[in-house]
Amino acid sequence: MRKHRIAAIPGDGIGKEVVAAGVEALTALAALDGGFELEFEHFDWGSDYYKRTGLMMPADGLEKLKPFDAIYFGSVGAPDLPDHITLWGLRLAICQPFDQYANVRPTRILAGIDSPLRNAGVGDLDWVIVRENTEGEYAGQGGRSHRGHPEEVATEVAIFTRAGVRRIMRFAFRTAQARPRKFLTVVTKSNAQRNGLVMWDEIAAEVAKEFPDVTWDKMLVDAMTVRMTMKPRSLDTIVATNLHADILSDLAAALAGSMGIAPTANLNPERQFPSMFEPIHGSAFDITGMGIANPIGTFWSGQMMLEHLGEQAAADRLMRAIETVAANKTLHTPDLGGNARTVDVTAGLIAAL
Ligand code: IPM
Numbered sequence: 034m035r036k037h038r039i040a041a042i043p044g045d046g047i048g049k050e051v052v053a054a055g056v057e058a059l060t061a062l063a064a065l066d067g068g069f070e071l072e073f074e075h076f077d078w079g080s081d082y083y084k085r086t087g088l089m090m091p092a093d094g095l096e097k098l099k100p101f102d103a104i105y106f107g108s109v110g111a112p113d114l115p116d117h118i119t120l121w122g123l124r125l126a127i128c129q130p131f132d133q134y135a136n137v138r139p140t141r142i143l144a145g146i147d148s149p150l151r152n153a154g155v156g157d158l159d160w161v162i163v164r165e166n167t168e169g170e171y172a173g174q175g176g177r178s179h180r181g182h183p184e185e186v187a188t189e190v191a192i193f194t195r196a197g198v199r200r201i202m203r204f205a206f207r208t209a210q211a212r213p214r215k216f217l218t219v220v221t222k223s224n225a226q227r228n229g230l231v232m233w234d235e236i237a238a239e240v241a242k243e244f245p246d247v248t249w250d251k252m253l254v255d256a257m258t259v260r261m262t263m264k265p266r267s268l269d270t271i272v273a274t275n276l277h278a279d280i281l282s283d284l285a286a287a288l289a290g291s292m293g294i295a296p297t298a299n300l301n302p303e304r305q306f307p308s309m310f311e312p313i314h315g316s317a318f319d320i321t322g323m324g325i326a327n328p329i330g331t332f333w334s335g336q337m338m339l340e341h342l343g344e345q346a347a348a349d350r351l352m353r354a355i356e357t358v359a360a361n362k363t364l365h366t367p368d369l370g371g372n373a374r375t376v377d378v379t380a381g382l383i384a385a386l
């Protein structure tokens with residue numbers, strides 16, 4: 034029997050609720066499949082841990098995570114702690130050292146779920162956003178001087194390395210190549226950001242030569258929001274910088290019907306370190322503890338995790354079950370306009386499996 038060891042980090046807010054649902058669903062799936070076993074170990078890291086210890090995760094946290102085959106993550110952020118502390122203390126503290134440079138965000142309108150786009154339905158929006166996940170605007174370079182004085186200055190420097198851009202570009206072209214349309218849109222803002230993003234465009238053109246069967250085009254990020262909204266069918270695979278893709282992926286999730294559905298994979302494609310799988314929604318303080326969080330984004334992230342672990346048949350089975358649940362309006366949580374609870378969706382998913 035194949036065995037995969039998974040580190041579960043529910044984190045904060047509804048992360049705890051949706052990861053519990055995800056672990057239950059994946060455990061049921063493994064039992065039904067019979068060919069593999071998932072061994073979960075839970076880590077109570079996050080804001081509560083910070084309030085007790087002054088750290089979001091222990092100093093040897095990365096050492097603890099290293100032996101796992103994957104990380105199943107909930108969300109991070111608490112209303113009474115600054116967001117940059119919680120983010121840099123846990124999520125980025127894992128993504129960056131584990132070199133999870135490829136952040137993959139699939140978006141589709143699932144049958145049964147209404148898009149806010151007029152006349153858009155199943156098949157009209159089927160995208161994979163590839164987000165550079167280790168540098169760019171999230172590189173953490175910069176500082177503050179003259180703190181608190183009128184002349185205070187703060188810098189926030191985006192870092193683009195040739196190696197970093199080339200590897201995400203190759204990953205994006207490979208992703209596009211593996212999809213039926215073999216079509217990639219490269220997003221930049223190289224009209225205004227005339228250094229890093231001009232290099233980004235140049236590297237895109239170089240890497241494109243390695244993929245003659247992939248068609249590609251370029252978009253400026255502002256115009257991209259218009260194209261996503263007005264011509265969703267004209268897009269397939271999309272690659273963008275860390276910040277640009279962060280913003281575009283929220284738009285994508287909203288256009289597909291809800292932030293509660295969208296999954297993400299933080300991949301270290303070379304598998305030197307574990308990769309991390311999480312829903313893209315945050316900790317959602319407004320609904321924390323109410324039992325109404327939508328677990329679909331976490332189930333779908335679990336599906337991506339199974340694919341990464343080589344359990345393709347189980348991943349496909351899970352995706353079909355997610356589609357069955359999405360199509361059933363009695364299993365819609367409030368973010369989708371229904372009144373189902375997290376436990377109802379989880380039970381529905383397991384029944385569909
Ligand atoms: C995301 C989130 C995070 C990000 C937040 C929680 C810092 O918005 O995964 O898209 O900006 O990377």
Ligand code: MG
Nearest residue numbers: 279280283313
């Ligand atoms: Mg985001």
